[in-house]
Amino acid sequence: MGMLIKGGEIVTAESRLRGDIFIEDETISAIGSDLAVPPGTEVIDATGKLIFPGFIDPHVHIHLPFMATFAKDNHAAASAAALTGGTTTFIEMACPSRKDDTLDTYHTWKQLAEGNSACDYAFHMGVARYDANTEEQLREVVKDGTTSFKIFLSYKNFFGVDDEEMFRTLKLAAKLGVITTAHCENAELVSQLQQQLLAEGKIGPEWHEPSRPEAVEAEGTTRFATFVEQTGATGYVVHLSCAPALRAAVDAKIRGVKLHIESVLPHFLLDKSYAERDGVEGMKYIMSPPLRNKRNQEVLWNALKTGLIETVGTDHCPFDTEQKLMGAKAFTQIPNGIPGIEDRVNLMHTYGVKRGGLDIHRFVDALSTRAAKLFGLYPRKGTIAVGSDADLVVYDTKYRGTISAATQRGINNYNGFEGFAIEGRPSVVTVRGKVQARDGAFVGEAGRGRLLRREPQY
Ligand code: URP
Ligand code: ZN
Ligand code: ZN
Numbered sequence: 001m002g003m004l005i006k007g008g009e010i011v012t013a014e015s016r017l018r019g020d021i022f023i024e025d026e027t028i029s030a031i032g033s034d035l036a037v038p039p040g041t042e043v044i045d046a047t048g049k050l051i052f053p054g055f056i057d058p059h060v061h062i063h064l065p066f067m068a069t070f071a072k073d074n075h076a077a078a079s080a081a082a083l084t085g086g087t088t089t090f091i092e093m094a095c096p097s098r099k100d101d102t103l104d105t106y107h108t109w110k111q112l113a114e115g116n117s118a119c120d121y122a123f124h125m126g127v128a129r130y131d132a133n134t135e136e137q138l139r140e141v142v143k144d145g146t147t148s149f150k151i152f153l154s155y156k157n158f159f160g161v162d163d164e165e166m167f168r169t170l171k172l173a174a175k176l177g178v179i180t181t182a183h184c185e186n187a188e189l190v191s192q193l194q195q196q197l198l199a200e201g202k203i204g205p206e207w208h209e210p211s212r213p214e215a216v217e218a219e220g221t222t223r224f225a226t227f228v229e230q231t232g233a234t235g236y237v238v239h240l241s242c243a244p245a246l247r248a249a250v251d252a253k254i255r256g257v258k259l260h261i262e263s264v265l266p267h268f269l270l271d272k273s274y275a276e277r278d279g280v281e282g283m284k285y286i287m288s289p290p291l292r293n294k295r296n297q298e299v300l301w302n303a304l305k306t307g308l309i310e311t312v313g314t315d316h317c318p319f320d321t322e323q324k325l326m327g328a329k330a331f332t333q334i335p336n337g338i339p340g341i342e343d344r345v346n347l348m349h350t351y352g353v354k355r356g357g358l359d360i361h362r363f364v365d366a367l368s369t370r371a372a373k374l375f376g377l378y379p380r381k382g383t384i385a386v387g388s389d390a391d392l393v394v395y396d397t398k399y400r401g402t403i404s405a406a407t408q409r410g411i412n413n414y415n416g417f418e419g420f421a422i423e424g425r426p427s428v429v430t431v432r433g434k435v436q437a438r439d440g441a442f443v444g445e446a447g448r449g450r451l452l453r454r455e456p457q458y
Contacts, residue, residue, distance in 0.1 A: 008046025013365035026432035054088025054391025059313030117449030145453025177456030184220030205282035218244035225252030283324035314340035376454035
């Protein structure tokens, strides 16, 4: 039995046209006007609605042992939340710590997602140290279809790599034809500044940003770009938060360095005053790189509009208020991270497309198509075309609502965007031709998601 999505306005990164989409066997088999309706076809009326390709979140943490606790999420809940918000594919960071085995980590993450995620998914393979086994293990991961790496320049002694390890990882990535994503902050500076602030009795969440100022991120970005340049690798800066780091990345790009730039939802809409709130209210907003001075937001939006910032992820990484309070006596103990997987599409649509002058095609590109292209998923994902997976978002631009922890699907006990108005919401979301979410509710098949195996492409 096929499915026909009828009469919507199909919006991709390149085009906009009114038409019907016919789906057979998980893929799009025809696009046109007034397509025939064979008997038994399930028809979805999309009149008055937009139809986007399923959105892709390229930066997600679901299972994450971090800062003496675990991110408060699981694949069933996070994927259902993602789907209700229009995200049909996520790429999760499989993150070993320095003491963990790379392959064990990879298998643990795969097992946790398999049979539990309701949407499709892939991984960026974390590299936390480089020893005698690393090359062989990473070759095996790439052979299994995971063709992107993740390194942290920050989080000294836990996830973080030193310069030699970064160099060797990038050399190998270049040889294997895979892209390396990087968290760019100078670990030593963060560590020294943290100790200095604590010694001065500065223990509250408002001191998190001063412990990792913009210059620290700019240095990490410059150094990563230099290493990418010298190794001939392809790099991807994750969760870029501020103008100096953007300048560093753009400077490398105009030198011809193969460097791509991601920012994430919180940095477009929240600023450091949120983390300066009293007690746990401030702790809710602790993430790294930290929320910045508000003046950076205009720079990030402009960079997104012009395509300097290519993708927008979430860095979804929820910790509840009890976990956040682990840092009540020292901001350095507050677990870093904030949820967002459910709200990225609606918030970027509202504050970008509806209210901020973000071109709707750039919106689709930044939240779906570009990630598909950079991470080897295109044209299977990231577009609406004959032969592509039928991951579709029928979007109701007339919906009006307000974000609230009381109504979210995610399992965290707060939402960092509490009270934000939204204009627009997915009314139907399909994954490979099956309706998985409707009007803010998960209505699909748990565990339907598949691991997306990819080919090296750099
Ligand atoms: O604060 C953050 N960003 N937490 C998640 C880990 C990371 O650095 O991406
Ligand atoms: Zn990070
Ligand atoms: Zn992250």
